[in-house]
Amino acid sequence: MANMSTDASHAFAVPAYGRSPHLEQCLRSLAAQTRRSRIVVATSTPFEGMREMVEAHGATLHVHDQGGSIGRDWNAAMAAAADAQWVTLAHQDDVYLPGFAQRTLE
Numbered sequence: 068m069a070n071m072s073t074d075a076s077h078a079f080a081v082p083a084y085g086r087s088p089h090l091e092q093c094l095r096s097l098a099a100q101t102r103r104s105r106i107v108v109a110t111s112t113p114f115e116g117m118r119e120m121v122e123a124h125g126a127t128l129h130v131h132d133q134g135g136s137i138g139r140d141w142n143a144a145m146a147a148a149a150d151a152q153w154v155t156l157a158h159q160d161d162v163y164l165p166g167f168a169q170r171t172l173e
Contacts (some may be wrong), residue, residue, distance in 0.1 A: 077104040077172055078151035081126070081159055082137075082144035086114045089160040094124035096162045102169035105151065109144035111135075 079097045083090055090108075097106050106126035110117070113130050121128045129147040133139045141156060148154045153172065157163065 073103045073105055074168070074172070075105070076152040077102075077155070077168060078148035078153075079104055079106045079155050079157045079168075080144040080148040081106065081108045081157045082140040083108050083110040083112075083117075083159045084137075084140055085112050086117075087159045089162075091120055091124075092162055093157060093159055094121065094126055096164070097126070097157060098124040099165050100163070100168040101165050102172060104155075104168050105148065106157075107144065107148045109140070109147045111140060111143070 081093065094106065106124065107129055108121045108126050109129040109131060111131055111133060113128070118128050131143040133143045145154055145156060155168070155171065
């Protein structure tokens with residue numbers, strides 16, 4: 068993880084459904100960004116150990132009751148990070164290269 072302060076103008080919102088086998092890799096890639104951003108994981112389907120996994124990567128967990136469709140899950144994730152000027156909706160199964168946030172915000 069880079070030794071830089073977190074950019075308050077940007078956040079990654081990660082809508083998580085169930086126990087994705089790739090969620091931890093996604094979080095690891097977001098935590099390793101050269102331009103650090105806040106990471107918020109939003110879910111209506113938390114699993115045992117999820118909070119610990121999320122916090123181990125410097126992220127926060129937002130549990131909501133708006134599940135039922137992918138659109139509701141995505142909206143809840145965006146709402147959880149809406150205090151940032153810029154929000155990237157990061158899919159739980161994707162991995163982001165270290166310079167993603169830097170290049171996107173430039």
